[in-house]
Amino acid sequence: MAASSVTAGAVGKPHIVVIGNEKGGSGKSTTAMHLIAGLMQAGLDVGSIDLDAGQGTLSRYVENRKQYNAANGLRLKVPEHRRLESSKLDSVHEAMVIDGSRLEACIDELGAAHAYIVIDTPGSDTAMSRHAHSRADTLVTPLNDSYVDLDLLASVDPDTGRVRHPSRYAEMVWGQKKARALRDGGSIDWIVMRNRLGTLESRNQKAMERSITELSRRIGFRLAPGFSERVVFREMFLKGLTLLDLREPGAVSKMNMSHVAARQEVRQLLGTIGLPMAE
Ligand SMILES: Nc1ncnc2c1ncn2[C@@H]1O[C@H](COP(=O)(O)OP(=O)(O)O)[C@@H](O)[C@H]1O
Ligand SMILES: [Mg+2]
Numbered sequence: 562m563a564a565s566s567v568t569a570g571a572v573g574k575p576h577i578v579v580i581g582n583e584k585g586g587s588g589k590s591t592t593a594m595h596l597i598a599g600l601m602q603a604g605l606d607v608g609s610i611d612l613d614a615g616q617g618t619l620s621r622y623v624e625n626r627k628q629y630n631a632a633n634g635l636r637l638k639v640p641e642h643r644r645l646e647s648s649k650l651d652s653v654h655e656a657m658v659i660d661g662s663r664l665e666a667c668i669d670e671l672g673a674a675h676a677y678i679v680i681d682t683p684g685s686d687t688a689m690s691r692h693a694h695s696r697a698d699t700l701v702t703p704l705n706d707s708y709v710d711l712d713l714l715a716s717v718d719p720d721t722g723r724v725r726h727p728s729r730y731a732e733m734v735w736g737q738k739k740a741r742a743l744r745d746g747g748s749i750d751w752i753v754m755r756n757r758l759g760t761l762e763s764r765n766q767k768a769m770e771r772s773i774t775e776l777s778r779r780i781g782f783r784l785a786p787g788f789s790e791r792v793v794f795r796e797m798f799l800k801g802l803t804l805l806d807l808r809e810p811g812a813v814s815k816m817n818m819s820h821v822a823a824r825q826e827v828r829q830l831l832g833t834i835g836l837p838m839a840e
């Protein structure tokens with residue numbers, strides 16, 4: 562499938578990118594940070610929402626960035642950020658209604674000022690996260706290169722490596738695609754990216770590639786090249802920086818080969834989504 566071209570949403574109708582996967586530690590927050598950084602570097606206005614209030618990784622990153630600015634007299638761009646906690650309601654139906662409307666209010670508010678909204682979600686199935694999925698124009702699912710992680714997308718035959726049937730998370734996404742189509746006739750462009758890829762291609766990596774390519778046809782997502790396992794994807798978190806900030810005044814070390822390669826990986830992800838990135 563060809564990469565769709567995403568145009569900047571007019572103010573009031575933002576383009577919403579949701580980062581989702583019901584597995585913790587798959588790289589959702591890392592991907593969110595780098596997407597936000599890429600969009601801001603392209604000169605775009607970005608709002609961000611953290612639905613994983615428990616871990617709060619994205620919120621911490623934004624806080625760190627503000628503090629880094631303040632401590633160093635810098636003016637690095639910071640997304641307008643919100644952190645939404647799920648209500649503690651027992652009734653699933655009530656939670657869907659209340660959390661859904663709280664998220665809508667937050668999207669309305671950010672969407673009035675920003676053309677892009679990036680939403681980071683928790684590694685669990687919550688009413689708020691479901692609702693966010695149904696609001697996605699683009700859904701990005703990072704996936705560790707492991708059958709343990711692939712298992713949330715599909716059941717795979719151990720002997721042949723072939724896909725038997727889609728599983729929980731994929732079914733949830735299907736449900737939200739339907740909800741989206743019913744609500745406004747819109748569609749969700751679902752992109753799966755492999756994360757923390759080893760630089761040496763292993764037998765497991767090739768087998769994963771076959772399974773995931775077959776799965777992409779069966780359940781309807783596009784594949785992005787993904788991120789390799791690189792220290793540069795996490796080393797600047799405490800300063801609220803990403804590898805895209807290395808050319809900014811006052812920012813840490815010099816560019817090395819790993820930064821250049823990682824930058825290219827972020828660029829490819831933005832390209833696959835159809836989002837612009839600064840040269
Ligand atoms: N491509 C990568 N290279 C190196 N470390 C990574 C990469 N992606 C994620 N990590 C690390 O893996 C851990 C989990 O990532 P995180 O983005 O917090 O996942 P999630 O939000 O899905 O729980 C973090 O320690 C993060 O720094
Ligand atoms: Mg996270």
